[in-house]
Amino acid sequence: MEPILIVHGGAGDIKDSRVPDKIKGVKIAAKAGYKILKNGGTALDAVETAVRILEDDESMNAGRGSVLNLDGEVEMDASIMDGSTLAAGAVTIVRDIAHPISLARLVMERTPHVLLAGPGANKFAEEQGIPRLLPGSLITPFAKEALKEFKKKGGSLTEIGGKDNPGDVGTVGAVALDSQGHLAAATSTGGINGKMVGRSSDTSLIGSGTYADDEIGGVSTTGHGDSIIKVCMAYAILKNIENGSDPQKATQSVLDKMSAKLNNTAGAITISKTGEIGVGFSSKRMSWAYQKADTIYFGIEQEEVQSEKVIDE
Numbered sequence: 001m002e003p004i005l006i007v008h009g010g011a012g013d014i015k016d017s018r019v020p021d022k023i024k025g026v027k028i029a030a031k032a033g034y035k036i037l038k039n040g041g042t043a044l045d046a047v048e049t050a051v052r053i054l055e056d057d058e059s060m061n062a063g064r065g066s067v068l069n070l071d072g073e074v075e076m077d078a079s080i081m082d083g084s085t086l087a088a089g090a091v092t093i094v095r096d097i098a099h100p101i102s103l104a105r106l107v108m109e110r111t112p113h114v115l116l117a118g119p120g121a122n123k124f125a126e127e128q129g130i131p132r133l134l135p136g137s138l139i140t141p142f143a144k145e146a147l148k149e150f151k152k153k154g155g156s157l158t159e160i161g162g163k164d165n166p167g168d169v170g171t172v173g174a175v176a177l178d179s180q181g182h183l184a185a186a187t188s189t190g191g192i193n194g195k196m197v198g199r200s201s202d203t204s205l206i207g208s209g210t211y212a213d214d215e216i217g218g219v220s221t222t223g224h225g226d227s228i229i230k231v232c233m234a235y236a237i238l239k240n241i242e243n244g245s246d247p248q249k250a251t252q253s254v255l256d257k258m259s260a261k262l263n264n265t266a267g268a269i270t271i272s273k274t275g276e277i278g279v280g281f282s283s284k285r286m287s288w289a290y291q292k293a294d295t296i297y298f299g300i301e302q303e304e305v306q307s308e309k310v311i312d313e
């Protein structure tokens with residue numbers, strides 16, 4: 001089976017100044033994840049690696065670079081799913097670790113549970129030997145500035161996301177199909193700028209932020225999480241595929257329905273079990289990239305598809 005890996009760097013009203021870094025970041029992550037697949041690695045390892053790279057990238061809202069809650073802190077969510085077994089793991093409201101996606105994978109592999117939250121998730125991280133960073137080490141100047149701007153705009157501070165705060169919604173994710181025909185999906189986020197302390201997102205919820213099933217496909221979503229949850233977006237896209245829709249239509253139709261009904265925007269990346277791609281967003285922009293054979297495809301604007309040959313170093 002020809003392997004394929006796609007990543008996204010978050011949907012939203014991304015500022016022009018952030019566009020080059022967002023494109024650069026998704027290309028690096030897509031190539032690194034694809035390399036694992038090309039060398040015979042698993043979809044699970046490939047999506048985890050790609051998301052770890054995006055978590056380290058300060059221009060992405062995940063890991064370092066996460067947006068802040070109303071108290072100026074980073075609280076992160078992540079989830080991962082193995083399409084061959086439907087095994088899944090997730091964490092929510094986790095603090096001061098570099099790679100929430102790897103913690104989600106440990107929840108999947110080393111606990112009887114799917115989702116660990118808050119102090120319990122951090123306790124498990126410590127037990128697993130994951131270093132706890134000094135408080136505040138994931139906070140970037142951009143995130144501080146974004147929270148300041150959000151608070152300056154006034155209005156209800158509990159009014160998260162939506163039109164007053166469109167630029168600071170974002171998440172990272174990856175979906176892969178490996179040479180054995182197995183699918184995996186992974187998603188990680190700092191959530192929404194100015195969110196309430198303790199707010200949990202779609203990214204921690206299997207079926208909303210992440211889903212993978214070898215018999216259908218895999219999906220990772222991004223955008224206004226409180227809306228994504230209401231339509232169980234990742235699972236809804238796969239249900240469309242199961243009912244005969246192609247991945248592109250399956251993806252776009254759930255996004256369009258959500259935006260029409262709930263007046264908020266989102267994006268998603270999809271791979272079907274046969275390796276067909278879906279990329280959709282109802283937001284102004286979403287950075288995405290995928291590699292198939294020796295070509296990388298990428299974009300950030302609506303209808304934009306660029307491609308380049310990948311020269312192996």
Ligand code: GLY
Pocket residue numbers: none
């Ligand atoms: N459905 C309740 C529980 O999982 O504990």
Ligand code: GLY
Pocket residue numbers: 170171189190191192201202203221222223224225226228
């Ligand atoms: N989709 C990410 C969030 O709403 O937090």
